[in-house]
Amino acid sequence: xxxxxxxxxxxxxxxxxxxxxxxxxxxxxxxxxxxxxxxxxxxxxxxxxxxxxxxxxxxxxxxxxxxxxxxxxxxxxxxxxxxxxxxxxxxxxxxxxxxxxxxxxxxxxxxxx
Amino acid sequence: xxxxxxxxxxxxxxxxxxxxxxxxxxxxxxxxxxxxxxxxxxxxxxxxxxxxxxxxxxxxxxxxxxxxxxxxxxxxxxxxxxxxxxxxxxxxxxxxxxxxxxxxxxxxxxxxxxx
Numbered sequence: 001x002x003x004x005x006x007x008x009x010x011x012x013x014x015x016x017x018x019x020x021x022x023x024x025x026x027x028x029x030x031x032x033x034x035x036x037x038x039x040x041x042x043x044x045x046x047x048x049x050x051x052x053x054x055x056x057x058x059x060x061x062x063x064x065x066x067x068x069x070x071x072x073x074x075x076x077x078x079x080x081x082x083x084x085x086x087x088x089x090x091x092x093x094x095x096x097x098x099x100x101x102x103x104x105x106x107x108x109x110x111x112x113x
Numbered sequence: 114x115x116x117x118x119x120x121x122x123x124x125x126x127x128x129x130x131x132x133x134x135x136x137x138x139x140x141x142x143x144x145x146x147x148x149x150x151x152x153x154x155x156x157x158x159x160x161x162x163x164x165x166x167x168x169x170x171x172x173x174x175x176x177x178x179x180x181x182x183x184x185x186x187x188x189x190x191x192x193x194x195x196x197x198x199x200x201x202x203x204x205x206x207x208x209x210x211x212x213x214x215x216x217x218x219x220x221x222x223x224x225x226x227x228x
Binding site: 009032049100102104 | 144146153154155156157158161163171203205207212214215216217218219220221222
């Protein structure tokens with residue numbers, strides 16, 4: 001069974017600074033990988049996903065993530081943080097042919113003015 | 114917008130009482146899921162369904178049951194609520210379309226407090 005580890009439960013960045021959220025997974029085969037964002041008192045919204053092909057994927061709101069098979073990682077980045085990026089972010093993994101997702105514990109992003 | 118609604122959105126109940134949460138979708142997708150969200154745990158799968166009357170357990174199914182008698186509705190029941198079931202509950206669906214890649218769309222959540 002796959003598992004997901006998000007390093008750092010809280011990340012604080014200054015407005016305009018780089019945002020880096022780390023995600024590592026364990027899976028016997030290359031999985032499908034997702035980042036979801038959750039704003040206060042809302043459901044989860046997909047930021048981006050990796051399925052096949054290009055390992056650098058771009059998502060909404062200027063976020064991108066790179067799938068590195070050798071490192072079993074899928075880290076999320078944004079070059080310049082905005083106050084609206086304050087949220088909880090979750091990494092998730094799914095194996096091909098399995099319709100279930102496994103989620104990491106989440107990272108809370110705080111943006112300082 | 115995947116047309117997912119959850120009801121109720123908030124509920125406070127007492128220990129030992131039965132509680133049923135409803136998830137409704139408007140697009141007749143086969144796969145539906147129930148998760149609970151707790152601080153430090155992310156989302157954990159309770160039960161899921163892959164069609165009418167076809168359901169299976171997730172990783173935290175103890176104390177919960179589900180039913181799906183219609184494609185559009187997926188019900189989660191706590192037969193006898195306990196304080197450990199205080200949580201935020203999310204429903205999700207996977208779209209029935211080519212190349213969905215197991216992507217899930219989530220409802221707005223139900224905040225349940227068991228006193």
